[in-house]
Amino acid sequence: MMIADASATCPPRVFAPVRVVLLGAGRVAHHLGPALAAAGHAVVGVWSRTAVAAAALARHLPQARELTSLADLPAADVYLLALPDAVVPQVLAAARVPAGSMVAHTAGALPLAVFAARPELRGGVFYPLQTFGPGRTIDWPTVPLCLEAADAAGLATLHALAESLSQDVREVDSARRLQLHVAAVWASNFPNHLLGIARELLEQAGLPWQLLHPLIRETVDKALTQPPFEAQTGPAVRHDAATLARHAGALAAHPRWLALYGGLTASIQDVAGGGANNPPPG
Template identity: 60%
Template sequence: MSNSLIEPPEVGKLRIVLLGAGRVAQHLATALHQAGHTVLQVWSRTLSSAEAVARQLPETAAITDSTALAAADLYIVAVPDAAVPAVVGAAHFPAGALVVHTAGALPLSVFEQWPSVRGGVLYPVQTFSPGRTIEWQTVPLCVEAADIAGEATLLGLANTLSADVRLVTTPQRLRLHIAAVFACNFTNHLLGISHALLTHDALPVDLLAPLVRETIDKALVEPPFQVQTGPAARHDQTTLARHEAALAAYPEWQILYKMLSDSIQRQASNEAQNNEGAF
C-alpha cells in the first residue's frame, strides 16, 4: 500500500452500470449520483431490489437481465464475494469494458477468465448499514486495475468520491480486509456481548459509551498493544477468575473471554521480550 495519498488524474463524469442492490450498492449509487456521475442501470436478480436502488436516482433503469446491459464507461459489481464470478460470467459486457468489484478479499485475478473485459477493484474501507449516512469524503478507497487506462479511470472516479484514495495490491488488500474484520466485525460482536450482559441486569447500555469512545480514540493515536489496560494486562488472576466464574451461564462467551485474556498476556510477554532484546 502506498504510504501517501494518491493524487488521481481528473476524470469526466462517467456513465456507470451497477450490478448489485445490497448495502454497498445502495450507498454507492447515491454517492456516485451526488458526485455527478450517471448511473444508467441497476441490476439485481430480483426486480424489487433493483427498483429500490434505482428509485433513489433520476432516470436510472432497474433491470434483471444482465445480458441487456447498457453501453457504459464503467461496470461496478457490488455483490457478495462468492457471487462475483457467477454474476460476471452471466453478464454480457461490451468488449474491452472496464468491470470492477468492490470486495476486500477477492483478488484482481478473478477477472482473468474473461479476457474480453478489463478488470479492476474499487474497495471502500467502510461498514455499510441501512439508514446510516456515510461521509464518503473520509472513506479510504483502495484501487487496483489490470491496465494503466483502467487504473487512471478508477483513480479519477475515486477522487470524486473521497479525499483518501490509494493504490493497493491484491495481497495488501487481503491483509487490510483481515485487519478490518478484527477492527470492525469482531469489535462489534464484542460490543454485542457487552450489550447483552448489561441488558440482562437491566443496566443502561450507555454506561459504556465514554469508555468505548476513549478506547477507540486512544487506539487511533497510540499503538494499541502498548496502551492495553484491564485485568489481563495487569495479570490480575483473582479478577480474571471471578469474571470467568460469572460467565458460567454463557459458556461460549466464557471461552472467548479466556482466549482473549490469554492472547493479551502472550502479546504483553512478547512486547516485553522484544523491548529487552533492544538493549
C-alpha cells in the same frame, strides 16, 4: 510494492461524468450509487439478484433504470460489481458486457485474478474501506478507496471515479488488500460483536447500555492516538488472577462467551509478555 497515496492535500478537482452500471443492490450499492450520482456521474442501470432491491435503488438514482437481465445491460464506462464475494464469479460469467469494458468489483478479499476467466474485459477493483449499514450517512471524502486494475488505462478510469468521491485514494494490490481486509475485520467486525456481548450482559443485569458509552469512546479515541497494544489495560494484562476467576464465574452461563474471554485473555497476556509475533514495545 509501496502503497501509493493519491489523496493527501490535493485541491478539489473537476471530473468528467462517468456512466456507471451497478451490478448489485445491497448495502454497498445503496450508499455508493447515490454518492456517484451526487458527484455528477450517471448511474444508468441497477441489476440485482433481487428485483425488488434493484427497483428500490434505481428509484433513488435519477438516470437509472432497473435491469432485469444480465443479458441486457446498457452501455457504460464502468460496470461496478457491488456483490458478495462468492457471487462475483457467477455474475461475471453471466453478464453480457462488451469486450474491452472496464469492470470492477468492490470486494476487499477478492483478488484481481477473478477476472482471468473474462480476459476480454478490463478488470479492476474499487474497494471502499468502510462499513455500510442502513440509515447511516457515509462521509465519502474520508473513506479510503483502494484501487487495482489490470491495465494503466483502467486504473486511470478508476482513479478519476474514486477521486470524485474521496480525498483518500490509494493503489493497493491484491495481496496487500487481503491483509487490509483481515485487519478491517479485526478493527470493525470483531469489536462490534464484542460490544454486542457487552450489551447483552448489561441487559441481563438490568443495567443501561449507556453506562459503557464513555468507556467505549475513550477506548477508541486512545487507540487512534497511540499504538493499541501499548495502551492495553485490564485484568488480563495485569495478570489479575482473582478478577479473571470472578469474571469466568460470571460468564459460566455463556460457555461460548467464556471461551472467547479466555482466548482474548491469553492473547493479551501473550502480547504483553513478548510473544514471538508481538514483541513488547521498546
